[in-house]
Amino acid sequence: MDTVLSGIRPTGNLHLGNYYGAVRSFVKMQYEYNCLFFIADWHSLTTHPTPENIQNSARTILAEYLACGLDPEKATIYVQSDVPETLELYLYFNMNTYLGELGRVTTFKEKARQQPDNVNAGLFTYPTLMAADILQHRAKYVPVGKDQEQNMEIARKCARRFNNIYKTELFPEPQNYYFGAEALKVPGLDGTGKMGKSDGNCIYLCDEEKVVRKKVMRAVTDNGPQALNSEKPEVIENLFKMMSIVSDAETVKYFDEKWNDCTLRYGDMKKQLAEDMVKVLNPIRERIQEFSANTELLDKIARQGAERARESASATLKEVRKIIGFRI
Ligand code: TRP
Secondary structure, eight states: OOEEEEEEOOOSOOBHHHIIIIIHHHHHHTTTSEEEEEEOHHHHTTTOSSOSOHHHHHHHHHHHHHHHTOOTTTSEEEEGGGOTHHHHHHHHHHHTSOHHHHHTOHHHHHHHHHOGGGOOHHHHTHHHHHHHHHHTTTOSEEOOOGGGHHHHHHHHHHHHHHHHHTTOOOOOOOEEOOOOTTOOOOBOTTSSSBOOSSTTTOOBTTOOHHHHHHHHHTOOOOSOOOSTTOOOOHHHHHHHHHHHHHSOHHHHHHHHHHHHTTOOOHHHHHHHHHHHHHHHHHHHHHHHHHHHHOHHHHHHHHHHHHHHHHHHHHHHHHHHHHHHTOOO
């Protein structure tokens, strides 16, 4: 069974975009692959050296993952900092990765611009830590967004280079995993493309029902249809797109016809949209609250995940040490 590894930095709460774009697919994948889902808390230190409560940030993601249906019996769910083996591999990869390569990474250049007083070595070597995350499990697939392509390229380079230098075939070259059609791009509420982490634009999985309704009612629209059967402008297209994700086909058709004959009132449509969204979100939010209240259970799940992740990583590290020539 092929191994899939996914990582997320613990920087807040999951939103509907995360859910329909990835997490819902993870739930399926855990039955088809050897899946590892981890929370990259070390990586968050590259930009936030003094986190408020890093354990709680990890627990938040963990609770939300579990609420969405990730099953700790099926998948290995763990926190990066619970697996010290990663760091040894990170060190070896740092020996074979060149300043020029790391310096060309756009995400590094962007962050360096954003935090000119803290252009630290961890930020610079973010990609080699990521390579260690992946290759310690010899993962074949990594689901990542476009912004991670350069990091993935470096992970492949680390694998290739290690194999070449030590004349081994230990590491597979990890590939970007593309979700099938079931992964959906959720538009933002402010009418600008994708749902992302900003308050006017996104609905969090943990948002209370009335917050969800309020946010939907405030979604950006326009003056309404001006001519029969006209093309929809992007903001309205987005509203329909969102409805097609959470509502049934009949409902979408009903409002689409209203658009076409110019009788659509956005208020009515948004009310319906909010209603259907709340139906999706209520059970998830309730589960988030249950899991969040049970830190003992969360910590137990994280410990169990770490145990399995360490087993997988130490098997790789044992090979690596042997190959380089260290005592094992
Ligand atoms: N860099 C990833 C992001 O920002 C997070 C991450 C860290 C990651 N290590 C990883 C993702 C390993 C996949 C595999 O989204």
